[in-house]
Amino acid sequence: MTPALSIQNVAKTFSTAQGDVRALDHVSIDIRAGEFVSVIGPSGCGKSTLMNIVGGLVDDYEGEVHLDGALVRGCQKQIGVVFQEESTFPWRTAIDNVAFPMEAAGLPREARMARARELLELVGLNGFENRFPSELSGGMRQRIAIARTLAFQPRILLMDEPFAALDEQTRLLLGDKVLQIQQELNQTTLLITHNIAEAVQLSDRVLIMSFRPGRIKRVIDIDLPRPRSSKLMGGEKFGQYVAAIWEDLREEASKGLQDMERVRAGA
Amino acid sequence: MAAVEQIGGRAAAPRAPFWTVTRLRVAAVLVIFALWEVAGASGLFYRGVIPSSALVAKAFAGLLGSADFWFHAGVTGFEVLVAFAIGGLAGAAFGLLLGVNRYTGAVLEPFLHYLAPTPKIVFLPILLILFGVGVGSKISLGAISCFFPMALSVAAGVRQVNPVFLRVSRTFNLTRAQTVRMVYVPALVPPLASGLRIGLGVAIVGCLMSEIKLSRMGLGFSAMEYYRVFDIPSMLAVLIFIFLCAALGNMAIDRFVRLPGPQDRVRRAR
């Protein structure tokens, strides 16, 4: 079966004043329809770069991105992105934020409002339709961003550390929400994260990236029964997965840390 | 509206601070009135320089009933509106150009920054040669004054549009026109409003200055005429009228050039 999303030998080098930075080096990932895959790696290993390439926001890169076997370049209708940064529009209410992509696609007002209301309910924000982002918490705003991207009806959902700015409890509960959505929509998802527990909790597969140049160092299949929830966290098997991933990640993370210290020392 | 300003636009605005703020404002006005009266009655100033507020009020009523005054007000109003429209539009367009294109921005913006604080009255001789002593030179001075703050705020506004909003619209496959309408325009409303507010102020200053320097029409001219015949109450009445018009203009900008936000709900609930 052809994978829904196939990333083939993707590589990217940034030229900077300090010389070239090889951010990604021959990364290949195949994702089946309905699969939930996480990419985990230390800060600066090229995760956002990878997502920007797949999302069509980077023009010059090596390698190829295929959707259902067809080569694509640039932003695609089938790919929806949730960004690492805060991205809700402050001048739109929650419901108008969610309706944004449908408005751009020319959906009539009635239809897009009805759909946006459903999606807000899906992310647990019913009753907050007419609030502005400034009146909501960070976790609520991030859920609006997720609902907005789902409103685009992407076949493939890319999420770049959508919960990074949130506290641990909110993150766990939002993880449950994402799982529930994933289950309901059978949404093919590529999640970027640097939280090990989150990766294990949500994924069918976890890809561990190495620190510069960013490569896929190891692939771990998460063989935990679905439907899952954050209650899994106490389990023995869960702990083993977390330990196994940390084993691999430790080395890369410490390389990242050393690099950061080198930069700070001005070398 | 006062309550919203007070607590930074949060939805659940309690009523109490609103009244406190209003009361303080009324009190401030009353205090100024009282000081004015005391200063006028004290005899410390040259006779007639600080006329009693009753005299000023009488002069004000007199002005409002005079066709001559309304003619001058009409001339100035026309000049300011045309200057504001031309300067505002040209400034906004130029600001967009500077903001959108990095190279034009890098080349031209230093000039803008140096010219912006220069008193625009220095251009008056050139404008007189170009446009003559009629309304043309006054409108052009007002327009030039309005142009700079407008261009600077819009240029800064374009550059400050959150880049993640632009990436969001790219991933949602927005056309260029849609990105302008659905992202740039709303994101530019706050800098546009502040540009308009400052621009209106300096457009009024520009028009009045050139009326004072060289004209036989307009409110600037009529204020100077009252000064010449030492009719201080009427002169002050003209100034108060100008102040009120400027304040009204500012309120209109605040009212119409802004984004929807939580404050709307507060207003609707009231």
Ligand SMILES: Nc1ncnc2c1ncn2[C@@H]1O[C@H](COP(=O)(O)OP(=O)(O)OP(=O)(O)O)[C@@H](O)[C@H]1O
């Ligand atoms: N526009 C750019 N110009 C130059 N270098 C860049 C650029 N974008 C990213 N890089 C470099 O590429 C590397 C990977 O960056 P990227 O943002 O993809 O990391 P990341 O894995 O998403 O990190 P984080 O977990 O902190 O978000 C970093 O070393 C970064 O310095």
Ligand SMILES: [Mg+2]
């Ligand atoms: Mg990143």
